[in-house]
Amino acid sequence: LGRPPFLDVVAIEAVYGASILALHDVSLSVARGEIVALVGPNGAGKTTTLRAISNLLGAQRGALRGGTIRWQGEETRRLDPADLVARGIVQVLEGRHVFGQLTVEENLLTGGYLRRPSRRQLAEDLERVYGWFPRLRERRGALAGLTSGGEQQMVAIGRALMTRPTLLLLDEPSMGLAPIIVAEIFAIIARLNREEGLSVLIAEQSANLVLDHADRAIVLESGRVVASGPSAELAASGRLAALYLGAA
Ligand code: ATP
Numbered sequence: 001l002g003r004p005p006f007l008d009v010v011a012i013e014a015v016y017g018a019s020i021l022a023l024h025d026v027s028l029s030v031a032r033g034e035i036v037a038l039v040g041p042n043g044a045g046k047t048t049t050l051r052a053i054s055n056l057l058g059a060q061r062g063a064l065r066g067g068t069i070r071w072q073g074e075e076t077r078r079l080d081p082a083d084l085v086a087r088g089i090v091q092v093l094e095g096r097h098v099f100g101q102l103t104v105e106e107n108l109l110t111g112g113y114l115r116r117p118s119r120r121q122l123a124e125d126l127e128r129v130y131g132w133f134p135r136l137r138e139r140r141g142a143l144a145g146l147t148s149g150g151e152q153q154m155v156a157i158g159r160a161l162m163t164r165p166t167l168l169l170l171d172e173p174s175m176g177l178a179p180i181i182v183a184e185i186f187a188i189i190a191r192l193n194r195e196e197g198l199s200v201l202i203a204e205q206s207a208n209l210v211l212d213h214a215d216r217a218i219v220l221e222s223g224r225v226v227a228s229g230p231s232a233e234l235a236a237s238g239r240l241a242a243l244y245l246g247a248a
Contacts, residue, residue, distance in 0.1 A: 005073040006032045006199065007053070007089075007167060012067030014048050014057060014223075022048040022062065023223045030167065035193050035200045037231060039207040040220035041243060046203035047094055049220070050169045053201075054091040055081050071167075085114055088166030094175060094203075096156045100145025104136055107144050107155050111162030129158040132188055150181035157185070161192075168192075170202045174209060186213045211235045219243065 007030040014023040023045045030036045038046050051057045052064050055076060069076045071089060079087070098107050108129055112122045130137035133154045139147055144155050153173055160168060170189070174182040190213045192198040204210040211217055211231040219227040219240065227239050234240060 003031055005070060006030055007201070008068075008070045009049070009053065010068050010070075012049075012052055012069065013065045014045075014052050014062055015065050016060065016062045021223060023052065026067070026220070026223070026225055028218050028225065028228070030199055030201050032166075032199055033193070033197050034216065035190070035202065035214045037207070037210045037214035037217040038201060038203040038220060039205070039210065039217055039240065040226075042205060043222075044220040045223040046205070046220055047171055048223075050091055050171050050201070050203055054084055054089055054169060055079060056091065082114070085163050085165075088164075089169065090160045090163045090165040090167075091169040092156045092160045092171060092173065094171040096149075096152045098144040098152045098155045098159075100143065102144055103141055104144050104147065104151070104155055105140040108136070108158050108162055111159035114163050125162050125164070129161050132161070132192060133158050149177050150185070153177060153181075153185060157189075165198070167199045167201065170200065172203055172205060174204060174206055179209065182209055186210065189213065207240050208235070211240075 009026065009028045012023055012026050015021055026049060038049060040046055048062065051060065051062065053069055057063055071087060076084060099110065108126060109122065112125050117125065135151060136154055136158055139151055144152060173185055186209060189200055193200055202210055202214065211234065214231045216229065217231045217234045218225055221243060227234060
């Protein structure tokens with residue numbers, strides 16, 4: 001008996017402009033309740049894969065040229081990113097992109113409004129996010145642009161959680177952050193997964209931290225999947241170490 005369909009990416013090919021082939025025959029899946037890591041060196045195609053899933057490639061002059069992406073059985077090609085958010089897929093972009101001139105709380109609310117919730121639902125969602133990220137409650141009145149990098153990453157994730165996602169796509173959440181802050185953020189993601197069943201696909205260049213929390217990992221190199229399997233097996237195989245040799 002097969003599992004009910006969740007996220008299925010089958011043999012996608014993505015291009016930028018007329019000639020840059022960024023992804024070649026990339027297939028992957030995420031099952032409900034899983035944390036899956038998408039790892040690989042700089043330029044391997046991690047961001048492109050996430051953008052393909054959330055239909056954001058067009059914004060970068062990219063396009064999906066082949067393959068199919070199905071979300072809970074439905075082909076996503078004709079849906080726009082907002083439709084996908086409404087269906088439960090939300091992406092936290094690389095580089096955080098908080099609204100620096102808005103407060104932490106106002107940033108969170110921008111995520112909440114997408115569902116056109118009642119005032120009461122919005123207040124509940126905000127409470128939930130503050131429950132997960134107590135630091136954001138402390139900083140709720142601060143201008144987001146004046147908060148630390150780690151706090152901004154929490155704001156970006158919290159804003160995404162305000163949409164009540166089923167699948168969270170995180171692009172390089174560790175970027176520019178101290179390892180201790182990254183560990184703190186991953187621990188919260190892992191709790192969201194365990195306690196609320198949130199499914200997560202995390203693109204990360206630095207594989208070691210994310211593998212501690214992921215059930216499975218997919219390794220990309222030059223736009224192709226070169227390895228995949230349970231995180232512990234991949235971490236032990238030496239395959240990743242070889243890929244990253246010399247990359248510090
Ligand atoms: P990074 O961690 O640096 O974002 P990545 O693994 O996410 O790396 P992608 O950003 O998906 O990799 O890039 C995959 C390939 O597509 C690279 O060769 C990159 O140069 C190319 N590429 C990415 N974005 C564009 C763009 N807007 N225009 C042209 N080429 C692009």
